[in-house]
Amino acid sequence: MIEAEWWEYDSPAEMAEAVAGDVGFIIESALDARGAALLALPGGGTPRPIYAKLSKAKFNWKKIVVVPTDDRLVPITDDLSNAKLLAQTFLPLGARVVPITGEIQDAKLAGNSADARLQDLPWPPDLCWLGMGGDGHTASIFAGPDLKEALDAPKARRAIGVTPDPLPPEAPVARVTLTRAAILSARTILITITGQAKRDLLEQAIADGQSSRLPIGRVLAEAEQPIDIHWCP
């Protein structure tokens, strides 16, 4: 049974304030406990105002490592790159941002390379922050040919390469993504979504759990930690 707690806000600005505060608490707790913090952060548009708010906080950013939960197989200079947004936001603060893509264009080989990069990091993440697409994907775990590999990858496997079919219109490219095991290894998981349609979809995915037809339902169905879901209309 997925243990999900919903946090509702009247506006994206209110949600940004609250989620930045929660992420800040996770960071401070990690720095206090271990002198370091590892954050796996999503792409997409929802997190942008939250990143902007978070970047104003006065942490010892040099002790913080940021990785994308997933990324598109595009150059880091491309606006489709999740690492680009994270680098623009967190590198100037002194944080370390670790891209999980490079020159490799073959999705499977890119996935192996991404996994190797993540194996070099002090695991698990203190936070895995997820978004959800309108099709129920999360990170870059999509329904289709690569779903089983993403869900059933061994515990030690942190990333794989995927080629969604059909390619999502907002970013019609192959990707690398954290596996379900990597996502669920995080000390804390939080989700940010907006709009009633996504709320209805996520509530259904949580209700259906392991039998969900939506990737996010299948990912969360194995979660052992409580999931905080932040939502605004």
Ligand SMILES: O=C(O)[C@H](O)[C@@H](O)[C@H](O)[C@H](O)COP(=O)(O)O
């Ligand atoms: O690379 C990506 O696209 C993201 O990691 C993806 O999983 C995102 O979180 C959802 O697509 C929601 O995106 P929005 O926040 O823009 O709705």
